[in-house]
Amino acid sequence: MIRRLAVLGAGAKAVAVAAKAAMLREMGVATPEIVAVERTAVAANWRAGGGWTDGQHRLGTSPEKDVGFPYRSMILPGRNGELDQRMMRLSWQSYLVGTGRFAEWVDRGKPAPTHETWANYLRWVADTVGLNVVDGEVIRMSLDGRSWVLHTGGGAIEADAVMITGPGQPGRSVLPGHPQVLSIAQFWELSASKERIDAERVAVIGGGETAASMLNELFGHRVSTITVISPQATLFTRGESFFENRMFSDPTEWVGLTPAERRDVMARTDRGVFSARVQDSLLADDRIRHLRGRVAHGIAADGRIRITLQTDRHGERLETVHGFDLVIDGSGADSLWFLPLLAQDALDLLEIRLNGPLTSDRLQQAIGDDLALSGVSPKLFLPNLSGLNQGPGFPNLSCLGLLSDRILGARPGAQLTQTNRRNVEYQSI
Ligand SMILES: Cc1cc2nc3c(=O)[nH]c(=O)nc-3n(C[C@H](O)[C@H](O)[C@H](O)COP(=O)(O)OP(=O)(O)OC[C@H]3O[C@@H](n4cnc5c(N)ncnc54)[C@H](O)[C@@H]3O)c2cc1C
Incomplete structure (x- = not known):
């Protein structure tokens, strides 16, 4: 089992994984220690000052797609129902009940919360499960034997697996410094x-x-x-029928589609x-x-x-x-934003394992069932790049409960997974 998982960024994904790990621990199941390294504060990107919103605009997806959604855990055969029950204590609705606003939300017709309210929910979950947050901006990621080392201005955090989160840096501009x-x-x-x-x-x-x-x-x-x-x-207009939405909540059928079919669905529903x-x-x-x-x-x-x-x-x-x-x-979101953080030893490892330069296509096609790069040890989880191989809901808020299962169920080894075997076959056709 992975002993310590460091998450770059204390956003929605870090909170979801920490929540599931805490519930598993309550049930007496051994889980990795989760450490989130965060440059600002938990859920900073959902508030004014984080650079992505003023906090007053509304969430696009339903808030019921919360840290436990779709409440269909698959990590603990025989006890998944119990795990989902425990996760319900950390749901959006439990948050509203806990803060005395549930009836009002229902009576108002279950409106989409503002980004700020969503940030408050994520912080409530983080506090409830005692998410371990290390303050600091990650400026470099290197390797030390079988561990990753995340370097911040104030020190370094070692972990035997890392998960990268977040959309990147919102400061990008086609003409930096120009007032127009x-x-x-x-x-x-x-x-x-x-x-x-x-x-x-x-x-x-x-x-x-x-x-x-x-x-x-x-x-x-x-x-x-x-x-x-x-x-x-x-x-x-985004495709939002039951069939399209289901692909986001339940990626079971996703792996049966060809890469061209998957790209087609993502173009209609996501990008x-x-x-x-x-x-x-x-x-x-x-x-x-x-x-x-x-x-x-x-x-x-x-x-x-x-x-x-x-x-x-x-x-x-x-x-x-x-x-x-x-x-x-507004083109700041970039799923490859972390690449400039990689030290030469880390770049070398990834390029050797992936057989070439780190392009978006090559990284996406190397993502395994556990949302990490197949064949790479120590593990590097890249959920923001896992849409194409594993399901369109993994990069966003659409199935955080499944995301945490995949991450916490991962094993430190670095075998070629089912999905990647299939991709290798596609490429060779
Ligand atoms: C305005 C806006 C609205 C959106 N609305 C929706 C929606 O309605 N539904 C949906 O599914 N998706 C939405 N998204 C997409 C959203 O980004 C993802 O769904 C989801 O938030 C990603 O969660 P995350 O944990 O990966 O990242 P985030 O929740 O964004 O967290 C990333 C964290 O990383 C921290 N960080 C960044 N760089 C560093 C560094 N170098 N060192 C340390 N910490 C760092 C940030 O401060 C931040 O706290 C929206 C995105 C934006 C920008």
């Missing part, structure tokens, strides 16, 4: 300061939940048009798409437009920001230039 270009973090800082944005033509780069929250906020400012720039052909709620409330506003393309670069000229977009048409790469008064770069 804002990163996600700068945008939320400005909104929190109650300063009114006053601009004719505004561009938001990127789609998905991050952009949705920013659009929601932008409508309250003085802007004439908002252009959403994304590589997709149009602004798609750069807006929920039906967002489409109804926001996209009906005629100030909003969509521009298809990938941002190649941006320059400042004649008081405007000129963005060069690339699109592929019939195999040919076209470039077009568009001018804006304000550009908000």
Whole structure:
């Protein structure tokens, strides 16, 4: 068994794994010690100041998709029902009952909580289970024999497995330092300061939940048009029927799909798409437009920001230039954000085990059943990259209860798993 699991970031995933580990411990089952290394505070990314939100916008998924969801544990044959019962004590509804707000939430029609309220829930769970949080920003990850070493400004934490979490750093910008270009973090800082944005033509780069929250906020400012720039052909509405949602809560059938089918489902339900709620409330506003393309670069000229977009048409790469008064770069979320933290010994290990440079495709295809890189020891869990191989719900909040089962059920060995065997077969066809 893994003895100590260090989690980079005390967010939703760290809290979910710590919660399941605490319940297992209560039942007398040996579990790894969980240590979260956090640069700010538990659930910081869900609050103002974390750089991703002002805390006042609402959760996109249902809050009932909480740390135990879908309450179908598979880690302890014969005792899973008991484990789920114990996890129910840490549910969203138990939190509302515990804080005297359950009846009001039901009477109001079970509204989606704000990000801030969701952060309070995660903190309540973390406090209840006594999540061990080490304060510090991880600036480097290296190896020491069979252990990982997480280096922070104030010291180092050793562990025999590491899980990377979080969407990355919200400070990215296509033109850093220019006052007419804002990163996600700068945008939320400005909104929190109650300063009114006053601009004719505004561009938001990127789609998905991050952009949705920013659009929601932008409508309250003085802007004439908002252009959403994304590589997709149009602004798609997320598929949210029972069948689509089920793929997120129950990935059993996922592994039976071909990689092309999986990518298709993810494109319809996850990447750069807006929920039906967002489409109804926001996209009906005629100030909003969509521009298809990938941002190649941006320059400042004649008081405007000129963005060069690339699109592929019939195999040919076209470039077009568009001018804006304000550009908000919402493309900060990056599942490979941790790669620059890896020391040379760690990079060497991963490149040898994965047979080549660490590209997104290669990493995704190497993720095993336990959400770690197959063949790599000590274990490196990468749930944010496990959507393609293991199920689209693992990178987000859709099945945190299953995620914790997979992580805590992992063994230190580094064999080729079922899923990876299947992928190797796909590649060789
Ligand atoms: C605005 C917004 C809204 C979203 N809404 C939804 C939604 O409704 N439903 C959904 O399923 N998903 C949503 N997501 C996606 C969401 O990011 C994931 O679902 C989920 O939060 C990821 O949990 P996590 O534990 O991986 O990361 P987080 O909860 O983001 O936690 C990461 C933690 O890592 C810390 N950290 C970062 N870098 C370091 C470092 N170097 N050293 C130490 N600590 C570090 C951060 O401070 C943070 O506390 C949303 C994302 C955003 C940005």
